[in-house]
Amino acid sequence: MSLSPDNDGLNKAVQEPGIVLTPQQKKSRDHRNLAIALAVGFFVLLIYVVTIAKLGPGVLTHPAE
Amino acid sequence: MSFVTGTRVEPHISIAGPRDYFDLLKPRVMSLVIYTAIGGVLIAPGPINPVLAVAALLAIATGAGASGALNMWYDADIDAIMRRTRKRPIPSGRITRQEALAFGLTLAAFAVFTLGIVANWLSASLLAFTIFFYVIVYSMWLKRATPQNIVIGGAAGAFPPMVAYAAITGTVSLSSLALFALIFIWTPPHFWALALVKSDEYAKAGIPMLPTVAGPDRTRRDILLYTLLLVPAGALPYLMGFASIYYGLLSGALGLMFLVLAVRVYRHRTGDVANKIAMDLFKFSILYLFLLFAALILEKSLVHLSVLA
Structure with a gap:
């Protein structure tokens, strides 16, 4: 006797391959992901550079001095 | 047992590449915005920090690109009719309207926020107003309502040097x-x-x-x-x-x-x-x-x- 009446349905769901991307869809997704990664990386770099530029020479001054 | 009955709806899977999203930004308009904004930066009196000026110009350009994407989201129906605009990413089916809307709104928020922290909040507010003016006042209202559309809407294209000047000097x-x-x-x-x-x-x-x-x-x-x-x-x-x-x-x-x-x-x-x-x-x-x-x-x-x- 099965503990869950849905076991058969669950097994079927596990066996189904789900959504399979075509090579073109997968390639487009990879390119989009790469573009997002580069954009986020560039944004982080921009904020870093702007922060340093705003601090100016004061970035090298120790607070205790 | 399945809880879902009836015909299966195929999910939409995008085949758009980064180039299609770049086209949504209206790169030619964006380059004109950068060009006129450089004029706005340089007429500012006093010394200019080149790093902050370049960062501000990037934020202004991104804001202009966001306006372009939001304009294409709203105008997809008429873009499909005119020969000049038929090959844009939405009418050609490469990007959906929802994707363009999400892309445009996200970029607009990032552009305004970035200009705010890089330069000042006056220029960020002016940039936000420029995007609002182009998308809401021009695209959604004037363009289809009055032959004076581009007279008033032209203000959206005229704002960038003012935004750039405000980014450098903090004033108008x-x-x-x-x-x-x-x-x-x-x-x-x-x-x-x-x-x-x-x-x-x-x-x-x-x-x-x-x-x-x-x-x-x-x-x-x-x-x-x-x-x-x-x-x-x-x-x-x-x-x-x-x-x-x-x-x-x-x-x-x-x-x-x-x-x-x-x-x-x-x-x-x-x-x-x-x-x-x-x-x-x-x-x-x-x-x-x-x-x-x-x-x-x-x-x-x-x-x-x-x-x-």
Whole structure:
């Protein structure tokens, strides 16, 4: 006797391959992901550079001095 | 047992690449925005931090790109009708409207936030207002409602130098308003020259451009009137004392050529010759703005470099 009446349905769901991307869809997704990664990386770099530029020479001054 | 019954709906899986999203930003408009915004940066008095200026220009360009994406989201229906816009990412089916909306809103938020923290919140507010003006006031309201659409909507294209000036100085001045006035008055004769030639396309899409609604004769008259205003507006940087006599002479010569072409457009009203002259004016109007800002950028760069030296 099965503990869950849905076991058969669950097994079927596990066996189904789900959504399979075509090579073109997968390639487009990879390119989009790469573009997002580069954009986020560039944004982080921009904020870093702007922060340093705003601090100016004061970035090298120790607070205790 | 399944909880889902009936026909299975295939999910939408995008095949859009980064290039399609880049096209959503209207890169050619974006490059013009960067170009005029550089003018706004350089007319600012006093020293300019180059890192902060470049970062501010990037934020302004991104804001302009976001406006382009949101404009394409809203105008997808008419873009599909006109030959000039049919190949854009949404009508060609590469990107859905929802994707363009999400992309545009995200970029707009990032652009305004970035300009706020990089420069100041006055320029960020002006950028937010520019995006609002282009998308809500121009695209969603004026464009389909009145033949004066590009007269008022032209303000959206005229704001970038003012935003850039505010990013550097933290204020709005008469000199930045002069650059606003120059682009604002330049926009109607520039667009109407194109609309004279492409009036059938605009009529097919149901956009009430001036030649379609008021007729080509009225359009020719209005082009001439705005050109008469443009000649002194082009000379404003010299007249207000923040550009040299060389700029003044150039703006006078270019303004005179603009006027000659506008008179030719006014006089030749029929046939292929009329269309050709209107296209000549359209092309010259681009050259006009390009050269005026080039002169301003060049002489202001020299001033800033000599101060540094």
